[in-house]
Amino acid sequence: MRARREIVMSAGAFGTPQILMASGVGPGQHLQDLGIRPVLDAPGVGQNLQDHISALLIYRSLVTDHTVGISPIGVARLLAGMWQWRRHRRGVITSCAAESGVYYRTSPDVEVSDMEMELIVGIGDDHGRKLHLGHGYSAHLLLARPKSTGEVRLASPDTTVAPLIDPRYFSHPYDMETLVAGTRIALDIMSQPVFDPYRGDMLIHYDRDDPDQIERTLRDHADTEYHVCGTCRMGPDGDPMAVVDSRLRVRGLEGLRIADASVMPTVTSNNINAPVIMIGEKAADMIRSDA
Ligand SMILES: Cc1cc2nc3c(=O)[nH]c(=O)nc-3n(C[C@H](O)[C@H](O)[C@H](O)COP(=O)(O)OP(=O)(O)OC[C@H]3O[C@@H](n4cnc5c(N)ncnc54)[C@H](O)[C@@H]3O)c2cc1C
Known part of the structure; x- marks a missing residue:
C-alpha cells in the first residue's frame, strides 16, 4: 500500500495488531515462525491486551x-x-x-x-x-x-483468518x-x-x-465487556514494548500512525468508547498540525 503523506490504522485492538503483524511489523520470532518477512521487530505489537472482565x-x-x-x-x-x-x-x-x-x-x-x-x-x-x-x-x-x-497473535499470515486471542483473564x-x-x-x-x-x-x-x-x-x-485495548500501546522513548509515540506514530517506521483503542497503555477505568472517540479527535488534530 502506498500513501502520499501517511497511513492511519484504525482496525481496533484485534485488527490493528493483526494487520501490522501480517505486514511484517511485530515480534520478530513470531513473524518468522509464520514465514512472514519481518519489516520491523516490534515486540509490543499484540501484547498488553486489556479488557474489563x-x-x-x-x-x-x-x-x-x-x-x-x-x-x-x-x-x-x-x-x-x-x-x-x-x-x-x-x-x-x-x-x-x-x-x-x-x-x-x-x-x-x-x-x-x-x-x-x-x-x-x-x-x-x-x-x-x-x-x-x-x-x-x-x-x-x-x-x-x-x-x-493478554495477547493477540497470528494464526496465519492471511488476515481473513481470525487471530489467536488470549485475554488471560484473572492471570x-x-x-x-x-x-x-x-x-x-x-x-x-x-x-x-x-x-x-x-x-x-x-x-x-x-x-x-x-x-x-x-x-x-x-x-x-465472568467474561468480556468488549473493552479490548492496549495491543499497540503508546509509551516513552526507550520502552521496547511501546509501539507508538506520543503523537501516535509507529516507532521505527515513517508515515504510519494508529488511532484506535489499541494505543491505550492501560484500559480506562470505565467504558472506553468515548475515550476511543477522543483518541480519534486528538489524532485528527495531530495529523493536521503535523501536515
Ligand atoms: C458488543 C459490544 C458492545 C459494546 N458496548 C459498549 C458500551 O456500551 N460502551 C462503551 O463505551 N463501549 C462499548 N463497546 C466498546 C466500543 O465499541 C469499542 O471500544 C470501540 O468501538 C473501539 O473502537 P476502535 O476504533 O478501537 O475499534 P472498532 O470500533 O472495533 O473499529 C475497528 C474497525 O476496523 C475494522 N477492521 C478490523 N480488521 C479489519 C481488516 N482486517 N480489514 C478491514 N477492516 C478491518 C472493523 O470492521 C471495524 O470497523 C462495545 C463493543 C462491543 C463489541
Missing part, C-alpha cells in the same frame, strides 16, 4: 413492572412503546435498559473506585444471547482497573480478589429492602458469605 447478578422478578421481559405484557408494552416512539419520539424503546450505574470502592483504603455496577432492567444472560421467558433485572459488574494482560491475582470483593458488595446492594417487591431467584447463584463459591462462579461465568 465483567459478571452479572441476574434476578428473576416477582412482578413485571419496570422491567423488560419475554411475556404477554412485556410484548404488549414493547408494541405500545414502538407506537409511542413513532408518535412522540419517547418511551420505553428509547431506553438502553442500563440507565443507572454506580462506581464504588471495595475497601475504604482504595483511593478511587475500583468497581462499576450498572443496573439493567432485564435478564442480561450471556450479553442477551441466552433468552429466558419472564421478567428480571441484573446488576452488571465491571472490574474498573484490571491488572491481567493477575488482584483481579479475582477485587472482583470477589466487589461482587459481595453488589450482592449487599441487591439485597436492600427497596428490591424486596421485585426480587425472585438468582439465575446464576452467588453466595454472599462464601468467597470460594463466588470465585468458582466467576471463573465459570
Whole structure:
C-alpha cells in the first residue's frame, strides 16, 4: 500500500495488531515462525491486551413492572412503546435498559473506585444471547482497573483468518480478589429492602458469605465487556514494548500512525468508547498540525 503523506490504522485492538503483524511489523520470532518477512521487530505489537472482565447478578422478578421481559405484557408494552416512539419520539424503546450505574470502592483504603455496577432492567444472560421467558433485572459488574494482560497473535499470515486471542483473564491475582470483593458488595446492594417487591431467584447463584463459591462462579461465568485495548500501546522513548509515540506514530517506521483503542497503555477505568472517540479527535488534530 502506498500513501502520499501517511497511513492511519484504525482496525481496533484485534485488527490493528493483526494487520501490522501480517505486514511484517511485530515480534520478530513470531513473524518468522509464520514465514512472514519481518519489516520491523516490534515486540509490543499484540501484547498488553486489556479488557474489563465483567459478571452479572441476574434476578428473576416477582412482578413485571419496570422491567423488560419475554411475556404477554412485556410484548404488549414493547408494541405500545414502538407506537409511542413513532408518535412522540419517547418511551420505553428509547431506553438502553442500563440507565443507572454506580462506581464504588471495595475497601475504604482504595483511593478511587475500583468497581462499576450498572443496573439493567432485564435478564442480561450471556450479553442477551441466552433468552429466558419472564421478567428480571441484573446488576452488571465491571472490574474498573484490571491488572491481567493478554495477547493477540497470528494464526496465519492471511488476515481473513481470525487471530489467536488470549485475554488471560484473572492471570493477575488482584483481579479475582477485587472482583470477589466487589461482587459481595453488589450482592449487599441487591439485597436492600427497596428490591424486596421485585426480587425472585438468582439465575446464576452467588453466595454472599462464601468467597470460594463466588470465585468458582466467576471463573465459570465472568467474561468480556468488549473493552479490548492496549495491543499497540503508546509509551516513552526507550520502552521496547511501546509501539507508538506520543503523537501516535509507529516507532521505527515513517508515515504510519494508529488511532484506535489499541494505543491505550492501560484500559480506562470505565467504558472506553468515548475515550476511543477522543483518541480519534486528538489524532485528527495531530495529523493536521503535523501536515
Ligand atoms: C458488543 C459490544 C458492545 C459494546 N458496548 C459498549 C458500551 O456500551 N460502551 C462503551 O463505551 N463501549 C462499548 N463497546 C466498546 C466500543 O465499541 C469499542 O471500544 C470501540 O468501538 C473501539 O473502537 P476502535 O476504533 O478501537 O475499534 P472498532 O470500533 O472495533 O473499529 C475497528 C474497525 O476496523 C475494522 N477492521 C478490523 N480488521 C479489519 C481488516 N482486517 N480489514 C478491514 N477492516 C478491518 C472493523 O470492521 C471495524 O470497523 C462495545 C463493543 C462491543 C463489541
